Amino acid sequence: MLTPAQPVLRDIVLVGGGHSHVGVLRYFAMNPLPGVRLTLICRDTHTPYSGMLPGYVAGHYSYDDVHIDLSRLAQFAGARFYRGEVIDIDRDRKLVHCNGRPSVPYDLLSINIGSAPKVDGISGxxxxxxxxxxxxxxxxxxxxxxxxxxxxxxxxxxxxxxxxxxxxxxxxxxxxxxxxxxxxxxxxxxxxxxxxxxxxxxxxxxxxxxxxxxxxxxxxxxxxxxxxxxxxxxxxxxxxxxxxxxxxxxxxxxxxxxAGGPAWLKRTGFSLDDDGCILTRDTLQTADDDTVFAAGDIAHVTDHPREKAGVFAVRQAQPLALNLARVARGKSPKPFKPQKQWLALISSGDRFAVGSRGDLAFKGRWVWLWKHWIDKRFMARFSKFPTMRSASTDADTSAALNADDANQAISAMAMRCGGCGAKVSSSSLTRALAKLQPLQREDVIVGLHSPDDAAVLSVPPGKAVVHTVDFFRSFIDDPYVFGRVAANHSLGDVFAMGAEAQSATAIATIPQGLNKKVEDVLFQIMSGAVEVLNDAGCALVGGHTGEAQELALGFAINGLIDPEDVMSKKGLAPGDLLILTKPLGTGTLFAAHQQLKAKGRWIDNALTFMQQSSQQAALCVRRHGARACTDITGFGLVGHLVEMTRPSGVDALLSVSQLPVLDGAVETLAAGIVSSLQQGNLQVESAIANAGDWRADPRYPLLFDPQTAGGLLAGIPENNAEQCLTELKALGYAEACVIGKVIDTGDGSGPIMLSSSL
CATH class of the missing domain: 3.50.50.60 (FAD/NAD(P)-binding domain)
Known part of the structure; x- marks a missing residue:
C-alpha cells in the first residue's frame, strides 16, 4: 500500500470489477509497486462471482457467499475505489469520463466490464x-x-x-x-x-x-x-x-x-470485433493502444479466440497484473496464451454437477462438492486477507522505476519547504480552480476568480452574519465524494441555526506528488464540494491549499439570518418532541472500514446519507415551530443533546429503541469497533441519569458515536411533530423520526433519562 510519503508517479485505472480485475487488485496488494497508484471505477460495490451464481439462484448460497466486496478489496490493495459508471474514454487526453462525477486521468488503463446480450435484432x-x-x-x-x-x-x-x-x-x-x-x-x-x-x-x-x-x-x-x-x-x-x-x-x-460490448465503446476508437468487444493482442493490450489493456468477456484476444467463460477471465488476472506492472516500470509486456482446453463444472441445480474437459465427462454429487470446495476457496482469496507487506522505502521507489521516473521521484520527494513554501504550486492551483464553476451571488463583490487576497461580501440591511468553520482529514479514498461530504458537514452548522449559506472559504491539504497528480486530486475534491455548495446557494469565494501527509478539507462558512429567526441550542421547552433527521453510526462504520471489517454496501449507504444536505430539513423544522436545533457531529448524540438541555434548563427523555441506525452499525459495535473519538465522547455519560441500566443494550454505544455530516436534532412542539415528520419524509429524509421528549424535572440541570419508549 502506498504511504502518503511516497509520491504518485503512475496512475493505473481499472474500469470494471470483473474477475480479472479482482485478481489484479489482489496481486498489487501482495506486490505493491512504489510510485504506482491503482484506482478502481465500478458501478457496484459488490461484484458477483459467475461460478457461484447458479448456486445462489438455486438457494444454496447467500448473497455474501457469491459476491466479492470491491470496497474492502480495494482498501486491502491500497487502491482508490470510485463508485461510478464509465460512459466514454478520451484516449488523446487519457481521461475516463464518468456519469455524474469528474473525469479520471490515467497513465495506464485496463477494461474488464463484462458484456451484455445482443438483442438489438429481436423485436420486444x-x-x-x-x-x-x-x-x-x-x-x-x-x-x-x-x-x-x-x-x-x-x-x-x-x-x-x-x-x-x-x-x-x-x-x-x-x-x-x-x-x-x-x-x-x-x-x-x-x-x-x-x-x-x-x-x-x-x-x-x-x-x-x-x-x-x-x-x-x-x-x-x-x-x-x-x-x-x-x-x-x-x-x-x-x-x-x-x-x-x-x-x-x-x-x-x-x-x-x-453477449457483446456496450454502445459507448464504439465512441472510443478502439478496434472492436463483430460483437462490439475490444480486440487485444496476446499481451492483453488493445490492438491500437499500448497504454490500454482489456480482459474478460469484453476482450477478444485476436490470436487466441475463446468462448466467453469466467474461467478465462480468472486466468487472465495474473498475466494482466504482471504486464500492467511491467509497463508501469517502463518494461515490455509478455505474451499470454490461454489454455486450449479447460475444466467446466456444470451444476444441475440440486447439488449435482457434471464435469467436462475436452472429451472427458464425469458426474455425481461428489462433483458438486468438489466444485463447491473450489468456489469457496476462490472466494476466500478476496474476503480473507493475509498480512500485507510493509510499505517500500524511498530507495525502493527509485529502484523500481526507470531513469526518468526516478528523477521525478527524487524531485517530488525532495525536502519540502514549510510556511508559504508548503502551498500547492500556483500553476496547479490555477488550472484546478479554472475548471470549477462556483455559484455567482450578487452580494459577493470580490470572489474566487478575482486576483485579490481576500473576498469581499455585502450584508443586506436587517441581516446578521452566522460564521462557522470545520476541517478534517479524509476517511475515504474517493476525493470527489469526500469533497461532497466535507462541504455538507461544514454547512450543517449554518443550516441548524436557520441561516441561509452565503459564502465558503476552503482550506485543503493535498499529499505531495507530481504537479499533475496534485492538480487532479485538488480538482476532484473541490468539484464535489462546489456541487454541494452551489446546490445550497453558497458561493465559494476563496481558500488556501497546502501540502501535507494526508488529504484533508474544511470550510469557513458565512451565513445570513434575521436575528429574530435564530434557532439556537438553548431554545428547548418542556413538551417538545425531539426529531432526528438522519440515522446514527458513521463513526463505528468508518472505523470498521479502516480495519477491513465493514461491508461495502454499509459504507455506500452511510455515504448516501452523509451526502444528503440538511438544508431542506432545517427549513422544514423551522416552519413547524422548532425552538432549538443543532446538527449531530463529532460529539455524538448525547454530547450535542446536553449542549441543548443544559442551557435550556430542561431535561430529556430519550428512546434508545427508536434511534435510527445505519445498516451495519450495530454489527460493528457488537464486534467492539468504535471511533477513536468514542472514548472522549463517553465523558458526558454522567449526564445520563440511568446509564447503568442501558450499557448492555447493543444500541447504547450509538449515543456517543461521532457523526460526520450527521442529521439535525430539533425540538418541535408536540402538536406539530406528526406533520413535520410527514413533510421530512416527503423531502427525502426517510429515516427521520421522533427519538425523545423534552421534560421538566424542576432542577434545570439538563439530565437525560433513557427509555425503551416515549
Missing part, C-alpha cells in the same frame, strides 16, 4: 426479456423476478433463451428454486413450466456428446421443454414467437445468449 427483447448479463446487476433483476413470481397466481411459465452452459445451468437452478418455493406454499408443481430456446440444434455446443447426453436426460426428467434449431423471432408481453411461427405464452423470459 429489450422490453420483455430480462438479460442475465451484465452479471453486476443480476441480483437486483433476480430479486425482481422472484417478487413477481411470488405475487403470481395460477400457472407459471418461464422461458430461457440460450442453451449454452450458462442457459442450461440457470434453467435448472431456477427450476430447483421455484419448485421448492411452490412446495413451501403448497402450490402444485404441475403449474410450473420451463422452456429452453436456442437457434442451435443442440444444447451445450462447446461440450462433448457425453456431457450433452447427461443434460438432455436431466432436462427431460425435470420436464423442461426444449426448442432447438429455431430462433426467437420477437417478444410481446406474455408471448414469445419463434422463427417457424410457434407462439408460446410465458410469464418471464431470461436472455442468456451470445
Amino acid at each position: 427483447a429489450h422490453e420483455f426479456a430480462t438479460p442475465v448479463k451484465p452479471i453486476h446487476g443480476f441480483n437486483r433483476r433476480w430479486l425482481d423476478i422472484l417478487d413477481r413470481m411470488d405475487q403470481h397466481s395460477g400457472p407459471l411459465s418461464i422461458g430461457i433463451v440460450g442453451a449454452g452452459a450458462g442457459g442450461v445451468e440457470l434453467t435448472l437452478a431456477i427450476q430447483h428454486r421455484l419448485s421448492n418455493e411452490f412446495r413451501a406454499r403448497n402450490r402444485s408443481l404441475e403449474s410450473l413450466h420451463f422452456h429452453l430456446f436456442d437457434s442451435a440444434k443442440s444444447i451445450l455446443p462447446t461440450h462433448n456428446d457425453k456431457v450433452r447426453d447427461t443434460f438432455h436426460r436431466i432436462l427431460a426428467d425435470r420436464g423442461v421443454h426444449l426448442h432447438l434449431g429455431n430462433a426467437v423471432d420477437r417478444l410481446e408481453k406474455g408471448t414469445l414467437h419463434t422463427a417457424d411461427g410457434q407462439t408460446i405464452e410465458l410469464n418471464e423470459v431470461l436472455w442468456v445468449t451470445r
